[in-house]
Each structure stands twice: as C-alpha cells, then as structure tokens.
Amino acid sequence: MSFLAARRRHPAAIVLVLLLGLVVTGGLYTALAPKDAKAATATADDVKAGKDLFLANCASCHGTNANGTAAGPSLVGVGAAAVDFQVGTGRMPLTQPGVQAQRNKVTMDATETKQLAAYVASLGPGPAVPATEYTNGNGNIAKGGELFRVNCAMCHNFAGSGGALTRGKFAPSLRNIEGKHIYEAMLTGPQSMPVFNDTNLSPQDKNDVIAYLHNVDNEANAGGHNLGNLGPVSEGMFAWTIGIGLLIGAAVWLGRKAA
Amino acid sequence: MSEHDNLPERSSGSSPVDLSKGHVEGTGGLPARFENPGLPAHVHRHGDDDDAAARRSERQVAGLFVLSMLATVGFAVAYFAIDKNSTVTLPLVGVTNALHVALGVTLGLSLLGIGLGAVHWAKTLMSDEEIVEERHVLRSDDGARQGAIDVLTEGGESAQIRRRPLIVYTLGGALGLFAVPLGLQLVGSLGPLPKNDLSTTLWSTRIGQRDGKGGRKRKLMRDPEGTAIRLTDVTLGSVFHVLPEGINETEHPLNEKVKASVILVRLEESKIRSQRQRDWGIDGVVAYSKICTHVGCPVGLYEQQTHHLLCPCHQSTFDMTDDCKVIFGPAKRPLPQLKISVDTEGYLVADQGFAEPVGPSFWERG
Amino acid sequence: MSTETPARSADALRKDDDTSAPAKGAGAVGAVASWVDERTGTAKGFRYLMRKVFPDHWSFMLGEIAMYSLVILLLTGTFLTFWFVPSAGHTVYDGSYEPLKGIAMSEAYASTVDISFDVRGGLIIRQIHHWAALLFIVAIMLHMFRVFFTGAFRKPREINWIIGLTLLMLALVEGFAGYSLPDDLLSGTGLRAAEGFMLSIPVLGSYISYMVFGGGFPGEAIIPRLFTVHVLLLPAIIVGLFTAHIILVMVHKHTQYPGPGRTEKNVVGFPMMPVYIAKAGGFFFIVFGITALIAGLVTINPIWAYGPYEPTQVTAGSQPDWYMGFADGALRLLPGFLEFDLLGRTWSFNIFLGAIALIPVLFTIAGAYPFLEAWITGDKREHHILDRPRNAPTRTALGMAAISFYAVLFFAAGNDIMAIKLHLSINDITNILRLSAVILPPLVFWVTKRICLSLQRRDRDLVLHGRETGRIVRTADGRFFEAHEPLDAHTRWRLVAFESNRPLELPEGSDSNGVRRMGAAKQRLRTRLSGFWFNDRIEAVTPAELAAAHHRGEYEALEAAAVEDSHPQEFGGHLHGGAEEIGTSHAYGHLEEEKSDR
Structure with a gap:
C-alpha cells in the first residue's frame, strides 16, 4: 500500500479516482437496476410494434418481409435470440458496412428489442431468448473452462481476449459480456461463428462456459498486470520496451559522469 | 605470398597524406594525421571540492541502503502477514493478488536500494579520475613459441611416434571409434522406430x-x-x-x-x-x-x-x-x-x- | 564549482598506477588474506585483477545485463526445481485454483500451478525466472549488435564472437526447453509444432522425432528429458562457455570507443577496486531489482489461464516466446508450394527452411563475418579501439539489413495479434511481410549506407569549419556570415581518429609470360568484394585539409579533396578563422573512388 500512498498526490491519481468512481457507479447500476424476470411471452401488440420498428430500422437491408436482400440475410427462422444478441450488443442496426458487424452503442431500449424480437420470432420457428437460469453464470467454472478450451479458445483466445480470423474478420473479445449475450451467440452462431446448438453444448454446458468467462472477468490478476492476456507477443513487447528500457536507462545513468 | 602485399596503402603516421591522388601538392610540412591529444583534463565534481555536496551524497547513499533494509523487513512482514488470497487494487495494474505484489515490490526495492546506493557511491564519492592500463601484444614471443614447438617435437621423439606408425594408426582408429558404443546406446535406446505409427490412427x-x-x-x-x-x-x-x-x-x-x-x-x-x-x-x-x-x-x-x-x-x-x-x-x-x-x-x-x-x-x- | 586539473598525457598517467603501495595487512583482514595467500599465492593475481581498468560506457553494460540475468536465472531456477515435478504422469488437479479443480493434467502442469498459487512466494520466483529469461536474450542480442556495429569482433576477438554466438544459440534452445516444461496448452502446442519441425527433416525426420519423444508425440518421455536438458546439460555448457567468454575479455582487456588519450595500446577507464566493484556489483542488484519489480507487477506466462495441454485444444494467438518468434514468423511466411513429393518421398521445405535450417544458416553467416571482413581488408592487426558505426558504412548497412530481415520474420510471428489490434486483414499483413522480407533488406542497406556517409560528411564539416555559434557577422560590404568556432583538439580527435579502408586494386591477372597467376580468380573476387565494401568512403580530415580550410586562397586543396564523380563542389567564401557565408554550400571532403578504377 505504500506504493499507493506515495502516489496519492500524483496528477494521474485524480483521474484514476474519477475513473474508479465511474466504474463503481456503473457497476452498481448494472447490478441493482430492475431486470426483466424472464423474456415474457410476446403479445400481439409486441409483434405489431416490432414490425413497425423493423420497417423503420431493418427493412432497408433485410427486406420488407425480412426475406433478405443482397445487403442482408433473411431473418426468417433466426429466432428471438438472434435479434436479442444482434440488437442488444449494438451490432444491429448496422451503422456502417464492413467485413463484420462490430459491437457498438446500443440504439434500441429493452422494450424495443423485445418487440423487434417478437416480430422476427413470429416469422418462423427459431431459438428463443434463453431463460436467466442458464445465463446467470452459476455454472461449474472448471468444466466451463475445459469446454471453452475445446470449443472457443482457438478463435477467442484462452482468456476470451479475441483473435484474428481470415481477411480482416475477427473473433471479438469476450470480456465483460452479459451472460445472456454469450449464450445467444453460442445458440445462434452470429456471422462467422459456428452454431453450438443444445445437443452440442447443453444449456448447462453453456452456463458453465459463461461461468468460466465471468470468472476471467472477475478474478484478481494473480501475477500483476495481465498485458491484455494476449500471450507471448505482449510479453515480448514489454521486455523489448519497458523491460530493457529500464535496464538501459540504469546503464546510461551508471556510465554518465556525476555532476 | 603474404596478404600484406595486397594491402592498400594506409595513411598511417609516417607515409605522406594522400589527398585524393596527387591533387594536393605536398602537405606544407604538416603531419599526415592528427596527433592523439591525450587525456582531457579531469573535471571536478561538486563533491570533489565542496564538502557539503560530498556529505549530501553520503546521506543519499546511506538513505538508499536504509531503504533496502526497510524493504527487506517489508518482504518478511508481507510473507508472513498477508493472506495468499487477499487482493489489492493498484492503478494501471488492476485487481491483483496482494501477497504477490507485496513480495515483488519489496524484493525489488530491497535489491534496488543496494544497487542504486552502490552505484551512486561510486559515481559521486569514489575517484572518477580515469586510469590508464597498458595493453600488451597477445602473441607469445618467438622464444616461447619455439619452446612450445620443441616440447611437442621432443615429446613426439621420445614417444617414437615417427618410428612406430602402427601404434599411431591403431590409436587413431581406437580413438575414432570409442564414441560409437556411447552413441549407439543413446540413439538405439532413446525411442522406438516409427514403423507405420505416423500413418495410422x-x-x-x-x-x-x-x-x-x-x-x-x-x-x-x-x-x-x-x-x-x-x-x-x-x-x-x-x-x-x-x-x-x-x-x-x-x-x-x-x-x-x-x-x-x-x-x-x-x-x-x-x-x-x-x-x-x-x-x-x-x-x-x-x-x-x-x-x-x-x-x-x-x-x-x-x-x-x-x-x-x-x-x-x-x-x-x-x-x-x-x-x-x-x-x-x-x-x-x-x-x-x-x-x-x-x-x-x-x-x-x-x-x-x-x-x-x-x-x-x-x-x-x- | 567544477574545476579542472591540468591536462595530462596518456603516458604521464601510467606513472600513477604504481604509486599506491600495497596496503599493509592490518588486523583481521590482513590475517585472513595472509592465510589464504600462503596457501594459494593469489595475492599477485588478486592485485592485478583489482587494478584492472574498465572503460565506462552504457553500451558496455549490455553484456553485463545478460550476465546478471544469467545469474538470476540460475538462482531462481534452482528454487523452482524444489517444487517442480518433471513428470508427464497423469493427475487430477486438487489445488486452490478454482477454474482448474477436477481437471485431468500432467504432474508437471499441476506442480507449476501449485508453484503459482500454493507455494508462498512461488509465483514471484517463477515470474522473475521467466522475465529474466526474456531480458537475458534481449540483452544478449543488443550486446551482439553493439559488438557487431562497433567492429569489436575484429582480431583478436574473433573467438569470443563465435563463443558469444554459440551462447546465444544455446540460450534460444534453453529458453524453448524452459517454456515447454510446464506442459500448459501454449507450450504443448509449441512442442507439437517442434515435432512437426523434426518430421520435416529429410530422410531422418521421423526417426529423430521418435527418438526425441521416446515414441509418438507427446508420449511421457519428453518432459523429464527436457528437464534434464534445461536444468543440467545446457546450463552446464552455457556456464562453461560463458566463463571462457569472460576469461577472454580479461585476457583481451576491454575495447574502448575512440577518444582523446585512448590508443590501441592502452585502456582508459576506472579500476575494478573500488569503482567497478561498486558499479558492476551495484548493477547486479539493479538488474535483479528491476526484474523483481517487473515480476511483481506484470504477469508473464499465466499457465493457469492457458489450461493443461490437450492435443485437441489450442488457443488463438499461439506464439512462442519472443526469441523464437523469428523462426515462427518464417514458418508463417514460407509458402506451401515449397513442399512437394519427389522420388516417392515428401520434401517439406516450407517447414524445413524456416524451422530447421534458418537458425544454423543465420548463425553461420554471423560467425563467418569477422573472417570475411578480415580477408577482404587483409587487416592482420589487433583492434582495441572501436569503430563508430558511421565510419564503417558498409558493415553498418549490412548489419542493419540483416536486422531488418530478422525484424520482418519477428513481426510475422505476431501477424494475428497485429491483425486484431490494428484491424487489418491477416492475409494482407502476411503478404506484405512476405514482400518485405525480400525488398526491405536491400532498401535498408542502401538507406543506412547513405545515412552513414552523410554523418561522416557532417563530421568532416564540423572538423573543417567548426561549430556553428549562431553569431551572425555583417561585413563592411554588407555580406552576412555566421561565425564558426573551431573544435578543440579533444573534441576533434573523436571525429578524425579513424582509418578509412580503401578498395583493393586488382593485381595483374597474369605474369609477364602471359600465364595466369595462381589464385587469380580468388583475388578477383576479393577485389570485387573490397570494392563493394569500400568504394564509397569518406576519409578523416587531415591537418593539411584543416589548414587549407582555414586559409583563404587554398581552396584548390579542398576542391581536390572533394571529388564526387561529376558533381564538383562549390565553396563559399570563408572568414579567416572559420566562418561561413549564409546561403552557400558547405565544403565537404568527399572521396568516392571513381568506378572506372576497377
């Protein structure tokens, strides 16, 4: 703690305190804000409102009947889970075309997302938004870790830091993602990601994977700063810059004549 | 033929300066090269003339050594006192295992205190007048070289190497082969032959x-x-x-x-x-x-x-x-x-x- | 207040060496010293060692960083052996790290996780060990670069250059062995790739692989075998070679940068006792301290997060530690068409070239360089004064070209991380790096050489015209000059104390009877190489040139010194004593051998 005390007047300290405050407030809000108990059954009104939202925000790419166009795939049969994932993570509506839709600012609130999902679900049978009992992350961390290493780590990296795919596509970082969205991604296989249906990874398996990822988010760094959990590349970069830099700095000081 | 014959002419001390193939008429009596001006004058440090500065350096060095001792004590305290599962939140680093960080930082400071103190001592208080040590040519003088050759030839003579070629050849053969048993054992026993293991699943x-x-x-x-x-x-x-x-x-x-x-x-x-x-x-x-x-x-x-x-x-x-x-x-x-x-x-x-x-x-x- | 004592010549200083009488053995120290000396006779050698002089320069500490890292590695490595279990035997984890509870793994991996979580302070030792390993090889390579670019590999230090290269190569293997020991997912993938490398060796590949692994991969033999190699075999060889390396440094005495008072026959610096005992000894603690701080604050190789090795699993961003990056990068760049079937056998040059052949080839070239350069220059003298890199433009440019090639391979090993962090296509990055591996080295060679030559010209300019003072002088007829201050003899010496090698002249190819001389072809090659090395060169300023620069009306001499093919230099009017008219070009003494000489 002497390290902290010594730096309490450092100019960066106030920034850090502010940041910390923001993070804590945000975290508390997320923890305490009222949540939907479960994806409630959709009413006809929801479907109707969802259709309006769809026509306003999605139809230009997915077609007025959601049958797909050259710009976007058909949404018939993708289910509510796909909508909840794509819209809930801000990937859709797409702000700018690119090799892949990226996590973005969420533009629709929970109600709108639900209505849109209800409309898309009404187009054809598809996976529904999962129940919270399988997305809360109360699974077996160790089992989840093993499943993660077999099924996910090759693209998303051992700690879910993300990884490169071909031609500019990439597997995104999985850090600090809501359990529901992790679940929905496995279930629906968005974009490049393959599908992990319930016969491949059972709902409990999926919750184990979520438990593992949440543990990665929450566990203390056992050995200090984790350098982004990217493996030897960031370690090598650290050794070649800060590490050897400090040592050479000491050597220069040692070789210079004292005043 | 010696390699030296093909050496380009060097503008060493004695030969006349060559300013691009004769464009310069003579050197005007100037030497061909600059002379080494010798060591520059020693510039005194603050501490060399000012006793107060020297005492300040002394305090700084001692301070660093004291820091080292305190850090060592800190290491021991951390080792026994901190629970291995307790965490601490550090700026930049994030939530981290408290014991690990405490041990690393105290160990680092304990070592750095000694190192920085010693170097600071050397820089500010020990003499910083440069000293000259002479080099000597590495090669041995001709007498010693001849002596070494004589020892070899005399030894060879005494062992009758020239007169007993049979011994030389058989010894060569034996020495050439002695590694075979060791190599054979190693190569032969390290692993089985692959057979078709690589081709079947x-x-x-x-x-x-x-x-x-x-x-x-x-x-x-x-x-x-x-x-x-x-x-x-x-x-x-x-x-x-x-x-x-x-x-x-x-x-x-x-x-x-x-x-x-x-x-x-x-x-x-x-x-x-x-x-x-x-x-x-x-x-x-x-x-x-x-x-x-x-x-x-x-x-x-x-x-x-x-x-x-x-x-x-x-x-x-x-x-x-x-x-x-x-x-x-x-x-x-x-x-x-x-x-x-x-x-x-x-x-x-x-x-x-x-x-x-x-x-x-x-x-x-x- | 800083004051100066009068200047002394190098010779005068030597007298001081003998003035201090040997200390009278007083008290307990004297008694112990006397006891030891009467049984070993080491006082003489001890006195010699303690009076030994080391020159001061930060770049001379790079080797020391490596040396101290080695000591740290030996120390922490010994600690780690007390808890590490070098066995591939199967076990189920039951330690305190929750995310691995109940997972099947090898004993090697389980014990490494235990060191990290259940041995108090174990992780700090492990992380010091690993960080020290990375810094060890960084320091070796920087030390090697320093030695190369300053020409410290020249006679009499060729043997030490080769020992150093061998040490670097062994350090790479030692590092890879250590990286593989914990048997985590990342290192297991590395070993799997290493098995693939072995299989690519023509004729013997599969036999070598089955010998090394004691059968098919992974088997149970590799971990204990690597352990023996890592903690016994290689450390013993490294420490032995390192000792020879240091003894040779002692025998040769340290090189020094050119400077006033420094000659080929002396070494100027500070004595071992007390200055270097304190500085070098202190530096050990600084290196150890910084490594410990880093190890305390920055994670390295979080094997607990990788999970145990399973042949069916892999993580994105599977890379070796940085020092093996260049070989891994080469594998990523080499195209697949280099593998083909011929005579009913598979020739996998796409793997063999990068993983097996690259390292020996690079090290052979590096090892041969001192001998090649010595053959070309025909120089058989001892060299103890270092070259400033600019004063050996071709060598410096070749070195930089080699480094650029290495760097391309090195960065290629991180192409996937670059792709996600820079949002680029991994395919584009790979293709660009493939191209760079071919065109970058020649480009870097050319640019570096030009930079060296211009730096040399700037040095000449500085010597000839002195330092710009920023003081503008206006003459009676309204012309403006900037007054230049001539360099003092000490500063100047640093800039003129070098020899510029000249290209060889081609001797007659045949003797007077028209018979071709023996070795003429070899000689021609040597002449051609010498031309490549030394055709572009800048000579040091001579006193005559300096005098010419200082005297108006003697510009012919300067002009003559500035032969640059068909670009005759123009010279501005100079004030007597060194001043230059604003807006006129500088007078460089630029010598470039005319190409028609060959």
Missing part, C-alpha cells in the same frame, strides 16, 4: 476387434464429454469437435488424440464442390482431420459463413467446401477426410480410417 481399428477381424465401427464422440453424436444433432452451421469412441481406454490417449482428432460440420450439400467429399459425408455432414498438415496444430477456427478453416498457429486456411484444400498459408496438403455414415441407432460412425496419413508431412509419407 485409432479410426482405422474397430471396437472389439480381434486380430484385425470383427468388431463394430467406432462412433464419433464429442470432445471432451465423450458422448455419441446423432446425425440430427449436427444442424446447419454447427461445428463439433470429435474424438473416436474408446480413445480414453487406449494405452496412450494423448498420443491417439494427436492423430485422431476430428472436426465435424454440416454444410449445405449444394455448396460442396467435390463429389468424393459428398460421398464420404452424409447429408452434407462431413468430418475432417483437425490436425494441420503443416506442423500439426489443431485447426479449429471454423468460419461458418465462408466455410474456411483457419489454423491459429501459422494461418494455413482450408476450404471446407472444396475438400479442405489449402487456400492460404504455409500448409501444402488438404486435410484428410474421414468417411462417415450412420449406424442403426442414428449415431455417426466412421466407416474406415483416414485414407492417408494425418498431420504434418514426413519423409516416408511419399
């Missing part, structure tokens, strides 16, 4: 097989759970990581996994470009070796939309719709396909082993 045998006969086809099992997979489980866009049934009952499961690991996907049949690939799969469900044909990493990065399979080690990219041919990267050969079918209970089984060796290339695979 667990898939080429059947469950309950005796003397190469009977038994039933191995099921495709989920990795890591070891449960069988129905054809209907493999929906479009799915990927299954697969091991052969019974792999954990083998003598060396890891060795078998290295070769038998398989990736299973379902493609739209219309997208499959190779007839063989269609025939060896079933309803668009195809199984390929998951072992890269480059250096053997598991090729697991399946892009559901492009049907590309990417190896995370060296980025070899395989096209799953075209018999897993290489479309980018350092690998040469396609991934071998595993011929699959459905058994009576609806589970996926392997009809036969791979038709060619899986994994990295090796000399004998031909």
Whole structure:
C-alpha cells in the first residue's frame, strides 16, 4: 500500500479516482437496476410494434418481409435470440458496412428489442431468448473452462481476449459480456461463428462456459498486470520496451559522469 | 605470398597524406594525421571540492541502503502477514493478488536500494579520475613459441611416434571409434522406430476387434464429454469437435488424440464442390482431420459463413467446401477426410480410417 | 564549482598506477588474506585483477545485463526445481485454483500451478525466472549488435564472437526447453509444432522425432528429458562457455570507443577496486531489482489461464516466446508450394527452411563475418579501439539489413495479434511481410549506407569549419556570415581518429609470360568484394585539409579533396578563422573512388 500512498498526490491519481468512481457507479447500476424476470411471452401488440420498428430500422437491408436482400440475410427462422444478441450488443442496426458487424452503442431500449424480437420470432420457428437460469453464470467454472478450451479458445483466445480470423474478420473479445449475450451467440452462431446448438453444448454446458468467462472477468490478476492476456507477443513487447528500457536507462545513468 | 602485399596503402603516421591522388601538392610540412591529444583534463565534481555536496551524497547513499533494509523487513512482514488470497487494487495494474505484489515490490526495492546506493557511491564519492592500463601484444614471443614447438617435437621423439606408425594408426582408429558404443546406446535406446505409427490412427481399428477381424465401427464422440453424436444433432452451421469412441481406454490417449482428432460440420450439400467429399459425408455432414498438415496444430477456427478453416498457429486456411484444400498459408496438403455414415441407432460412425496419413508431412509419407 | 586539473598525457598517467603501495595487512583482514595467500599465492593475481581498468560506457553494460540475468536465472531456477515435478504422469488437479479443480493434467502442469498459487512466494520466483529469461536474450542480442556495429569482433576477438554466438544459440534452445516444461496448452502446442519441425527433416525426420519423444508425440518421455536438458546439460555448457567468454575479455582487456588519450595500446577507464566493484556489483542488484519489480507487477506466462495441454485444444494467438518468434514468423511466411513429393518421398521445405535450417544458416553467416571482413581488408592487426558505426558504412548497412530481415520474420510471428489490434486483414499483413522480407533488406542497406556517409560528411564539416555559434557577422560590404568556432583538439580527435579502408586494386591477372597467376580468380573476387565494401568512403580530415580550410586562397586543396564523380563542389567564401557565408554550400571532403578504377 505504500506504493499507493506515495502516489496519492500524483496528477494521474485524480483521474484514476474519477475513473474508479465511474466504474463503481456503473457497476452498481448494472447490478441493482430492475431486470426483466424472464423474456415474457410476446403479445400481439409486441409483434405489431416490432414490425413497425423493423420497417423503420431493418427493412432497408433485410427486406420488407425480412426475406433478405443482397445487403442482408433473411431473418426468417433466426429466432428471438438472434435479434436479442444482434440488437442488444449494438451490432444491429448496422451503422456502417464492413467485413463484420462490430459491437457498438446500443440504439434500441429493452422494450424495443423485445418487440423487434417478437416480430422476427413470429416469422418462423427459431431459438428463443434463453431463460436467466442458464445465463446467470452459476455454472461449474472448471468444466466451463475445459469446454471453452475445446470449443472457443482457438478463435477467442484462452482468456476470451479475441483473435484474428481470415481477411480482416475477427473473433471479438469476450470480456465483460452479459451472460445472456454469450449464450445467444453460442445458440445462434452470429456471422462467422459456428452454431453450438443444445445437443452440442447443453444449456448447462453453456452456463458453465459463461461461468468460466465471468470468472476471467472477475478474478484478481494473480501475477500483476495481465498485458491484455494476449500471450507471448505482449510479453515480448514489454521486455523489448519497458523491460530493457529500464535496464538501459540504469546503464546510461551508471556510465554518465556525476555532476 | 603474404596478404600484406595486397594491402592498400594506409595513411598511417609516417607515409605522406594522400589527398585524393596527387591533387594536393605536398602537405606544407604538416603531419599526415592528427596527433592523439591525450587525456582531457579531469573535471571536478561538486563533491570533489565542496564538502557539503560530498556529505549530501553520503546521506543519499546511506538513505538508499536504509531503504533496502526497510524493504527487506517489508518482504518478511508481507510473507508472513498477508493472506495468499487477499487482493489489492493498484492503478494501471488492476485487481491483483496482494501477497504477490507485496513480495515483488519489496524484493525489488530491497535489491534496488543496494544497487542504486552502490552505484551512486561510486559515481559521486569514489575517484572518477580515469586510469590508464597498458595493453600488451597477445602473441607469445618467438622464444616461447619455439619452446612450445620443441616440447611437442621432443615429446613426439621420445614417444617414437615417427618410428612406430602402427601404434599411431591403431590409436587413431581406437580413438575414432570409442564414441560409437556411447552413441549407439543413446540413439538405439532413446525411442522406438516409427514403423507405420505416423500413418495410422485409432479410426482405422474397430471396437472389439480381434486380430484385425470383427468388431463394430467406432462412433464419433464429442470432445471432451465423450458422448455419441446423432446425425440430427449436427444442424446447419454447427461445428463439433470429435474424438473416436474408446480413445480414453487406449494405452496412450494423448498420443491417439494427436492423430485422431476430428472436426465435424454440416454444410449445405449444394455448396460442396467435390463429389468424393459428398460421398464420404452424409447429408452434407462431413468430418475432417483437425490436425494441420503443416506442423500439426489443431485447426479449429471454423468460419461458418465462408466455410474456411483457419489454423491459429501459422494461418494455413482450408476450404471446407472444396475438400479442405489449402487456400492460404504455409500448409501444402488438404486435410484428410474421414468417411462417415450412420449406424442403426442414428449415431455417426466412421466407416474406415483416414485414407492417408494425418498431420504434418514426413519423409516416408511419399 | 567544477574545476579542472591540468591536462595530462596518456603516458604521464601510467606513472600513477604504481604509486599506491600495497596496503599493509592490518588486523583481521590482513590475517585472513595472509592465510589464504600462503596457501594459494593469489595475492599477485588478486592485485592485478583489482587494478584492472574498465572503460565506462552504457553500451558496455549490455553484456553485463545478460550476465546478471544469467545469474538470476540460475538462482531462481534452482528454487523452482524444489517444487517442480518433471513428470508427464497423469493427475487430477486438487489445488486452490478454482477454474482448474477436477481437471485431468500432467504432474508437471499441476506442480507449476501449485508453484503459482500454493507455494508462498512461488509465483514471484517463477515470474522473475521467466522475465529474466526474456531480458537475458534481449540483452544478449543488443550486446551482439553493439559488438557487431562497433567492429569489436575484429582480431583478436574473433573467438569470443563465435563463443558469444554459440551462447546465444544455446540460450534460444534453453529458453524453448524452459517454456515447454510446464506442459500448459501454449507450450504443448509449441512442442507439437517442434515435432512437426523434426518430421520435416529429410530422410531422418521421423526417426529423430521418435527418438526425441521416446515414441509418438507427446508420449511421457519428453518432459523429464527436457528437464534434464534445461536444468543440467545446457546450463552446464552455457556456464562453461560463458566463463571462457569472460576469461577472454580479461585476457583481451576491454575495447574502448575512440577518444582523446585512448590508443590501441592502452585502456582508459576506472579500476575494478573500488569503482567497478561498486558499479558492476551495484548493477547486479539493479538488474535483479528491476526484474523483481517487473515480476511483481506484470504477469508473464499465466499457465493457469492457458489450461493443461490437450492435443485437441489450442488457443488463438499461439506464439512462442519472443526469441523464437523469428523462426515462427518464417514458418508463417514460407509458402506451401515449397513442399512437394519427389522420388516417392515428401520434401517439406516450407517447414524445413524456416524451422530447421534458418537458425544454423543465420548463425553461420554471423560467425563467418569477422573472417570475411578480415580477408577482404587483409587487416592482420589487433583492434582495441572501436569503430563508430558511421565510419564503417558498409558493415553498418549490412548489419542493419540483416536486422531488418530478422525484424520482418519477428513481426510475422505476431501477424494475428497485429491483425486484431490494428484491424487489418491477416492475409494482407502476411503478404506484405512476405514482400518485405525480400525488398526491405536491400532498401535498408542502401538507406543506412547513405545515412552513414552523410554523418561522416557532417563530421568532416564540423572538423573543417567548426561549430556553428549562431553569431551572425555583417561585413563592411554588407555580406552576412555566421561565425564558426573551431573544435578543440579533444573534441576533434573523436571525429578524425579513424582509418578509412580503401578498395583493393586488382593485381595483374597474369605474369609477364602471359600465364595466369595462381589464385587469380580468388583475388578477383576479393577485389570485387573490397570494392563493394569500400568504394564509397569518406576519409578523416587531415591537418593539411584543416589548414587549407582555414586559409583563404587554398581552396584548390579542398576542391581536390572533394571529388564526387561529376558533381564538383562549390565553396563559399570563408572568414579567416572559420566562418561561413549564409546561403552557400558547405565544403565537404568527399572521396568516392571513381568506378572506372576497377
């Protein structure tokens, strides 16, 4: 703690305190804000409102009947889970075309997302938004870790830091993602990601994977700063810059004549 | 002929300066090269003349040594007092194990205190007047060289090397061969011969097989759970990581996994470009070796939309719709396909082993 | 207040060496010293060692960083052996790290996780060990670069250059062995690739692999075998070679940068006792301290997060530690068509070239360089004064070209991380790096050589015209000059104390009877190489040139010194004593051998 005390007047300290405050407030809000108990059954009104939202925000790419166009795939049969994932993570509506839709600012609130999902679900049978009992992350961390290493780590990296795919596509970082969205991604296989249906990874398996990822988010760094959990590349970069830099700095000081 | 004959003329001390091939008429009596002006005058430090500055340095050095001692005490306190699961939040570093950080920082400061103090002492208080040490030519003088040669020749004479060639040759032979037993033992015993181990996998045998006969086809099992997979489980866009049934009952499961690991996907049949690939799969469900044909990493990065399979080690990219041919990267050969079918209970089984060796290339695979 | 004592010549200083009488053995120290000396006779050698002089320069500490890292590695490595279990035997984890509870793994991996979580302070030792390993090889390579670019490999230090290279190569293998020992997912993938490398060796590949692994990969033999190699075999060889390396440094005495008072026959610096005992000894603690601080604050190789090795698993971003990056990068760049079937056998040059052949080839070239350069220059003298890199433009440019090639391979090993962090296509990055591996080295060679030559010209300019003072002088007829201050003899010496090698002249190819001389072809090659090395060169300023620059009306001499093919230099009017008219070009003494000489 002497390290902290010594730096309490450092100019960066106030920034850090502010940041910390923001993070804590945000975290508390997320923890305490009222949540939907479960994806409630959709009413006809929801479907109707969802259709309006769809026509306003999605139809230009997915077609007025959601049958797909050259710009976007058909949404018939993708289910509510796909909508909840794509819209809930801000990937859709797409702000700018690119090799892949990226996590973005969420533009629709929970109600709108639900209505849109209800409309898309009404187009054809598809996976529904999962129940919270399988997305809360109360699974077996160790089992989840093993499943993660077999099924996910090759693209998303051992700690879910993300990884490169071909031609500019990439597997995104999985850090600090809501359990529901992790679940929905496995279930629906968005974009490049393959599908992990319930016969491949059972709902409990999926919750184990979520438990593992949440543990990665929450566990203390056992050995200090984790350098982004990217493996030897960031370690090598650290050794070649800060590490050897400090040592050479000491050597220069040692070789210079004292005043 | 000595190499020196071909040396370019050097503008060393005695020869006249050559300002580009005679364009300069003489050097005006100036030396050809500058003279070494000798050591510059010693510049005093503050501490050399000012006793107060010297005392300040003394205090700084002592202060650093005291810091070191305090840090050492801190290390001992941290070692015993801090619970190994307690955490601390540090700026930049984040939430970190408190014991680890405390030990690292106190150990670092304890060492740095000594090092910085000693160097500061040397820089500010020890004499910083440069000292000159003379070099001597490394080569021995001619007398010593001759002496060494004489010792050798006299020794040789006394041992009658020249007169007894038989001894010299047989000794040479014996010395030349003495490493053979040691080498033979090492090379011979380190490992078994590969035989056809690299060319076969667990898939080429059947469950309950005796003397190469009977038994039933191995099921495709989920990795890591070891449960069988129905054809209907493999929906479009799915990927299954697969091991052969019974792999954990083998003598060396890891060795078998290295070769038998398989990736299973379902493609739209219309997208499959190779007839063989269609025939060896079933309803668009195809199984390929998951072992890269480059250096053997598991090729697991399946892009559901492009049907590309990417190896995370060296980025070899395989096209799953075209018999897993290489479309980018350092690998040469396609991934071998595993011929699959459905058994009576609806589970996926392997009809036969791979038709060619899986994994990295090796000399004998031909 | 800083004051100066009068300047002394190098010779005068030597007298001081003998003035201090040997200390009279007083009290307990004297008694112990006397006891030891009467039984070993080491006082003489001890006195010699304690009076030994080391020159002060930060770049001379790079080797010391490596040396101290080695000591740290030996120390922490010994600690680690007390808890590490070098066995591939199967076990199920039951320690305190929750995410691995109940997972099947090898004993090697389980014990490494235990060191990290259940041995008090174990993780700090492990992380010091690993960080020290990375810094060890960084320091070795920087030390090697320093030695190369300053020409410290020249006679009499060729043997030490080769010992150093061998040490670097062993350090790479030692590092890889250590990286592989914990048997985590990342290192297991590395070993798997290493097996693939072995298999690519023509004829013997599969036999070598089965010998090394005691059968098929991974087997149970590799971990204990690597352990023996890592903690016994290689450390013993490294420490032995390192001792020879240091003894040779003692025998040769340290090189020094050119400067006033420094000659080929002396070494100027500070004595071992007390200055270097304190500085070098203190530096050990600084290196150890910084490594410990880093290890305390920055994670390295979080094997608990990788999970145990399973042949069916792999993580994105599977890379070796940085020092093996260049070989891994080469593998990523080499195209697949280099593998082919011929005579019923598989020739995997796409793997063999990068993983097996690259390292020996690079080290052979590096090892041969001192002998090649010595053959070309025909120089058989001892060299103890270092070259400033600019004063050996071709060598410096070749070195930079080699480094650029290495760097391309090195960065290629991180192409996937670059792709996600810079949002680029991994395919584009790979293709650009493939191209760079071919075109970058020649480009870097050319640019570096030009930079060296211009730096040399700037040095000449500085010597000839002195330092710009920023003081503008206006003459009676309205012309403006900037007054230049001539360099003092000490500063100047640093800039003129070098020899510029000249290209060889081609001797007659045949003697008077028209018979070709023996070895003429060899000689021609040597002449051609010498031309490549030394055709472009800048000579040091001579006193005559300086005098010419200072005297108006003697510009012919300068002009003559500035032969640059068909670009005759123009010279501005100079004030007597060194001043230059604003807006006129500088007078460079630029010598470039006319190409028609060859």
